[in-house]
Amino acid sequence: MIPEFGHFALILALCLSILLCTVPLWGAWRGNATAMALAPNLAIGILVFSAISFACLTWAFMQDDFSVEVVANNSNSLLPWYYKFSAVWGNHEGSLLLWILVLALWTCAVAVFSPQLPLVMLARVLAVMGFVGVGFMAFSLFTSNPFARLLPGTPMDGQDLNPLLQDFGLIIHPPLLYMGYVGFSVAFAFAIAALLGGRLDAAWARWSRPWTNVAWAFLTLGIMLGSWWAYYELGWGGWWFWDPVENASFMPWLAGTALIHSLAATEKRGLFKSWTVLLAIFAFSLSLLGTFLVRSGVLTSVHAFATDPARGLFILVFLGIVVGGSLILYALRAPAVSSRVGFAWLSRESLLLVNNVVFLVATLTVLFGTLFPLLMDALGQGKYSVGPPYFNAVFVPLMALLMPFMGIGPLSRWKQDSASRWRAELLLPAIATALCALTLPLLHDGDYNLWVALAILLAGWVVFGMLRDLANRVRNASSVAAGLRRLAPSYWGMFVAHVGFAVTVIGVVVTSQFNIEHDLKMTPGTSDTLAGYEFRFLDVRGVRGPNYVADEARFIVYRDGREVVRLAPQKRRYLASGDVMTEAAIDDGLFRDLFIAMGEPVGSDGAWAIRLHYKPFVRWMWAGSVLMALGAFVTVADKRYRRQRSAARDALRQGGVSGAQA
Structure with missing residues (x-):
């Protein structure tokens, strides 16, 4: 009942x-x-x-x-x-x-x-x-x-x-991801409502911006938790596959990032109004596309749910109605509300425009790589696979291109700026960044790594640029504390989010370059050395969980003869389904993770296939994502979203009445 x-x-x-x-x-x-x-x-x-x-x-x-x-x-x-x-x-x-x-x-x-x-x-x-x-x-x-x-x-x-899916990550990952996915429907609804009313202005952007920031923050956390879940649950130590279903959530994130920056320009200067509306439509359309990919049966993935083509057809038709109807309305209304505000090439507006273009190109490259195999298969041209080599080759350079502008943007002035002022403001950040890029990679044993140096250069440029801007903003205050207190939440949100992006870049590059992995056959009593850590295999014992039985290997990890940690990876067999799964054992830390996963038993002497990982700075990727989400949440607390409601209400009332009469 x-x-x-x-x-x-x-x-x-x-x-x-x-x-x-x-x-x-x-x-x-x-x-x-x-x-x-x-x-x-x-x-x-x-x-x-x-x-x-x-x-x-x-x-x-x-x-x-x-x-x-x-x-x-x-x-x-x-x-x-x-x-x-x-x-x-x-x-x-x-x-x-x-x-x-x-x-x-x-x-x-x-x-x-x-x-x-x-x-x-x-x-x-x-x-x-x-x-x-x-x-x-x-x-x-x-x-x-x-x-x-x-x-x-x-x-x-x-x-x-x-x-x-029997993991803590599943309890919180989908709700957060859906809060972001579905949250872009609010930005979409505001955009369509503004088009229906025939009035796009700063008031519309001001009302739409907090909702968009919150949705983007939830989506950031959802993607971060999905990466974290893949890292420790699948047993191979990877944190991003460029899997089509992972891309399905990443594409709205990229479009949403462009949208929140475009909304800032629309709110502050009345710029990019038509473009901002188009980005709102694009971000939500990508959310619907992700729903189609997950539920249509066209993809094979651990993340995919449905395999019924009828369900996919329903979503595809709905996607066509939403996207087609929105674009028709946009074509009819946007020319009448396009921006008439000018700006110089050296200005914050131009840097935001570069930001938008780079994120849009990044979104389109990921979209192409995701849909190309499906399109070729549908056309009967055979099976194609687009994997990490393609995505890394096109996506990484775009992010590297973006970061120099991120360091300049916060220091720039609206409407018009000058190269001489940029040089004066950015000289100290440039020196500090260059020194960090030259020296910090030397702290790691081994050869000097140019990729890590480049990552430190770009991330340091963003961080030191933000610090220089912060120093400028508190310079004339009676005290540093007083200057910090008077800064608006929107500024603190931008500061934290940009620093979080830099932290994520450091984590991704350092982990990718300095990760050490050993796949080997080990018997109880043997040991292996990895990155200065000795992994000693003690024994294997049987354990029982609430709905599974497992073989559990016990390891002791030593560093310079001293015990660091005891780890116990498992090979589980679930009683109801009979499925066999790997449960990795991880010793996490701020600067490195030690990772052990069990493979299959090898031979009759009690040997097992064992995978050992040393992963430096891997936690920085997720810490940076948390900072980005935190920055977006902090931005929403800005007083101007409450203080200027009267002006927004009057402007929107005029536009709404005229739109209703029309």
């Missing part, structure tokens, strides 16, 4: 979404305040019924209701309760219901936290989000019903959750 109640709640949420995408939009067109005022209440109702539906599916998993097909296919009575909870979204149907819930959360958040928006603007924004909700709820109900029953013939037990 509970699953049927959840199914009914989802149907009611769909009905409310249909009302949300029609009645308030009609009210905005006709100037009917009563119809427009329904939008916030409808958004709250959608969240209530979506949450009820999700709670009912969660109940089915927690109660081992194997009469529900998705529970029988993705859970088991031996599964620990926390994995039963994460199994709710560890499948196609449940993850789609999570998507719907997250979309309802974003829609309700806009309705509740935007009371100062003019009613006509709020009605249009919520109507667009309601339309997106209709698409995904119809997708769930008509092609991917999470409450389908197995009656009669209910199995005694379930087939178990994929062992790869």
Whole structure:
């Protein structure tokens, strides 16, 4: 009975979404305040019924209701309760219901936290989000019903959750990733609403910018957690595959990065208005494309859920409607609202333009590499594989090209600047950066590494440029502390995010260049030396977990004759499915990780295939990502988003009324 109640709640949420995408939009067109005022209440109702539906599916998993097909296919009575909870979204149907819930959360958040928006603007924004909700709820109900029953013939037990997904990372990775994915629907909705109203100005950008920053922050954290999960769970020590499904989340991130910088220019100077709208459409369209790639069956990946072409066709049609309709509206409206503001080539605006171009080109290169094999296969031209060599060859130079401009940007002035001022401001950062690039690689044993030196040069340029700008901003204050306190959260957010990007670059390059890996056959009692650490193999013993049995190897790691750590990697066999999985053992640290993974038993003398890794600075990649997300969250706290609401409300009211009359 509970699953049927959840199914009914989802149907009611769909009905409310249909009302949300029609009645308030009609009210905005006709100037009917009563119809427009329904939008916030409808958004709250959608969240209530979506949450009820999700709670009912969660109940089915927690109660081992194997009469529900998705529970029988993705859970088991031996599964620990926390994995039963994460199994709710560890499948196609449940993850789609999570998507719907997250979309309802974003829609309700806009309705509740935007009371100062003019009613006509709020009605249009919520109507667009309601339309997106209709698409995904119809997708769930008509092609991917999470409450389908197995009656009669209910199995005694379930087939178990994929062992790869029985991990803490799965509990938090998909919700954060979806918060970012779906969050770009808010920027998309604001863009479409502004086009419908026929007015793109600083007020529109100011209202859209906080939502975009929050969505980008969640997506950053989601991608970071996916990389971290791949590193320790798959057993080979890699942290990024350039897998098509990984690219599916990375492409919206790249487009979203361009969008938040373009919004800054639109808000500050009224520039790039049409371009900013196009980026908002592009970022959300890439989110929908990622959904198609994961759920269409065109890809084979550990991340992919569905293999039913009918589901892929539904998403493809919906993607065509969203993208096609948005671009038609853009073509009709954008020429009338294009920017008329000029700027010099030496200015902050020009640097933001370079930022936009580089991130867009990076997005298109990743998009091409992701879709090319699918396109060639669809055309009957054979199987092609586009892997890390292509992506590294085209993506890395683009990021290297971007970073010099990142060091100059914060120090630059709006509208017009001069090369002589740039030289004066950047002389000290340039000297400090060059000294770091020349000396720091010498701290590592072995030959001088030019790639690491280049990474330090570029990252140091960004960091020292930010520090010089910070020093300039507090120079005239009565004290350093007073100067720091008067800086706006938006500045601190930019500062932390740029430093985080530099930290990530250091982590990626140093790990890639100085990583040491040994794949070898080891028997108990033997040892191997790696990067000055001695890994001594003690023995193998059997252990039992809540739903698996495992062979566990015990190692002691020594450095200069002193014990550093004891590590115990495992080779697990899950009881319900019989799947065999590797559980790596990792000793993590700020400057290095020691990584051990078990392969298969070799021969009859108790030997095992063992993989040893020494990974310097690998944690810096994820620490930098956390800093980038933190910077985006801090930016949202800026007072001007509250202080200037009156001006924004007046401007938007004028535009909204004229748009409604039109």
